Amino acid sequence: MKHGNFELSILRECKFRLDGGAMYGVVPKTLWAKQAQADDLNRVLLACNLLLIDTGAAKVLVETGMGSRWPQKEAERYDLHTLGTADQLLDQVGLTVDDIDFVIISHLHFDHAGGATIERDGKIIPTFPNAKYIAQQGEFDFSFKANARAKASYRKDDYVPLQEHGQLVLVDGDHEVTPGVWVKVTGGHTSHHQVVYWESAGQKGVYFADIIPTKSHVTPPWVMGYDHFPLASCDIKSEWLSKAAAENWLVVFDHEPGIPWGHVSLSDKGKFDFATLDASSLEFASGKGRALASVV
Template sequence: MSLKYTVGDLTIHRVIEQEAPFFPALEFIPGLTPEVLAENRAWMREAKALDDQDTLILCFQSYVVKTPHHTILIDSCIGNDKPRPQRPKWHMKTDDTYLRGLNAAGVSVDDIDFVMCTHLHVDHVGWNTRLENGRWVPTFPKARYVFARQEFDYWTAQNAKAEVPPFADSVLPVVEAGRHELVGNDHQIGDHIRILPTPGHTPGHVAFTIGRGKDDAVFSGDLIHSPLQTHYPELSMKFDVDQAQAAKTRRSFLERYCDTDTLCCTAHFPSPSVGKIRRKGSGFVCASV
């Protein structure tokens, strides 16, 4: 299983925190019918995307991207010591899997220049902070944390109504430490890193496109959770804030990268998680490279 990819002048490392059965397919994707699931069961199981109980297998991971100028962490996974009672596998976790994965990619927490979050859900911000002497502090002390302004504003408003734990323990401490940047959709870092708005899963969800002058790689975040959604872009998942918008954005994204050389780095596809988008019938497939 490959954890390292090279494209253009980029090196991309996957840092896996967990990969396991996560949610019954028919519950996770409300528009999925038993008939469509049955039609796709064989290849999904072969791809390790579905287990014998028809539960979707998801990977929870970050990507470390090295450009000629910067080392960037995209999405910071689940985190340790975080109270997540709704998710027993995430609740008050204390393992060293993630930090060992970072080390295996040849980076320490001090080496990260930018932490970039596609959105601010629990499993994409967890390692933004770590517990030190009873306080949440930025895990990556030298990094600038880049948050899309629209996404940040949305969760600020939600948190004002009732505390959103991942926002409170994994985003606000970064803000209090003065390590964050709120950016618009036209934001770029150097000549390599651009933002691609991909709303639907959350109002301010973004993808990141990386490469000098062209999209050598794109990081899709929660625009797509399962390979099944590449075949059927209209199938949105239950946690999408706007399921119709998510479906429209997903098809547009897949059309944009279909039959190009852009490496699509997904957040949650089972390993190898990375591939190139190819057309298949009225849908698409993410073909492993």
């Protein structure tokens, strides 16, 4: 989809399920069950929606998804269904892994960094051989000292090999990755969680990553139980959604299992409403179908 002078594509990497209680934190099930249907293990359906931003000068991939390095037991726990290798996903937009210039990872949890590396001939190597991978220094440092609750979400093989290959760029705070595309630190989900913000020809957009994982999480107090700083998440959501509503930004949700992008507006009652784009927005410029064709 054209957005300003940029071409945007959603590449859906996987679908999976997580416990509904963990996804909605302190929100009672009687409320969240109206938004998301739980299976008999109380898990709700989610997706990993990668965003490809082609600025014309650079190809930026936002997030890498769960990737392929999953033992069967864990894949079953998350009901993980991978929808394609990185090359298969990129083929939909006429690209290969060699074409990606930058990979932005919002934070280093396994459902965001899992696809950053692949196993080849017994070695774990970067999936995108020519890319600079952008992550926050503070997030990287934290992953090595995470306590018992936090450390289960980090797998070192997702990102240490990037550093060994000289492809990991650790930035400290807000940073312009390539003209028109920025990472901005929000905190909340993790202390150094970052979102991706872009501007092109007067159009603005944001990829919220795990600050607002699905459209059901637009209400600021509907914060995930996984968040390290849930009160901060609530405030950050209000602040960013207010800006997005005032300037009609395109907003993108990383784990939304339906159409994952659209616009927010602020109602007279002070409530944020979300309107999805039409499914045709998910069609690839290459003419090779669309992101949801293989899903749900």
